[in-house]
Amino acid sequence: MNNVSCALTIAGTDPSGGAGIQADLKTFQELQTYGMSVITSVVAQNTTGVTSVHHMPINMIEDQLEVIIKDMPIHALKTGMIANKQMMEIISKKIEKMDAPYVMDPVMVATSGDSLIDTEARSFLREYLLPQTALVTPNIPEAEFITGHSIETLEDMKDAAKHIVDHFNADAALIKGGHMKAEAVDFLYDGSAMHTFSAKRINTKNTHGTGCTYSAAITSYLAKGYSMVEAVQKSKDFVTAAISKSFELGYGNGPTNHWAIRER
Ligand SMILES: Nc1ncnc2c1ncn2[C@@H]1O[C@H](COP(=O)(O)OP(=O)(O)OP(=O)(O)O)[C@@H](O)[C@H]1O
């Protein structure tokens, strides 16, 4: 079978399996995309939080990227946790060589509240990686950091999506409303139109890794050749199902259910 769609994730790990590389690969597999991964940092974390982090040496990140570029097709890629500026520099250079849509999940803080990238990296991500993206998927605090504006209303979310495309040259921005109070509404601005993706808020604490799962699903659908709007709509359905059938596992925020969509 050589017409398989291939997706790559560049991110940190979650040994408890709900977020990071593990969530991405589960999502790619569930959506019948051939999944590949480059590990940036090994993170000792579970549903309650992060205890320690070990960053891969820069040359090891470079080698992982290079072996894939030399050998494998990449139809779409995403990045998650990239802890520091040095990692971003090498990843940015390698992404330039990949002729594929790039989805950036601008991971800064875990669901547990633990910081995953340093302060310098937050600015570098905004200035250097954002212009390379086909899509960036910030949650509310990440969108506030990127734009420098506070977000309280749905109008503020739309303004943030526009601001990111207009000021940072991302092709498109999807602002996720998981941290808002009412409906779970996300806004996508693609440089010409604003699209709304809405779902009923599910009353659960089990949201560990929702952002990773969502951006991995979008990456899968882009790898399969769907348009950006179609990819986001299908992924919204996927993540909503994954949250609605999430697992009551662990002592903290439990993980989402990557096979939930099969049962709908
Ligand atoms: N309780 C909920 N009910 C329904 N949808 C939700 C809920 N929480 C989050 N979502 C949806 O899940 C997706 C991920 O959004 P969210 O804002 O939670 O991302 P995130 O904060 O990056 O996730 P992470 O927890 O991985 O850091 C969005 O589509 C959001 O609307």
Ligand SMILES: Cc1ncc(CO)c(N)n1
């Ligand atoms: C490695 C990693 N990436 C992203 C998140 C955000 O959920 C997390 N908790 N861990």
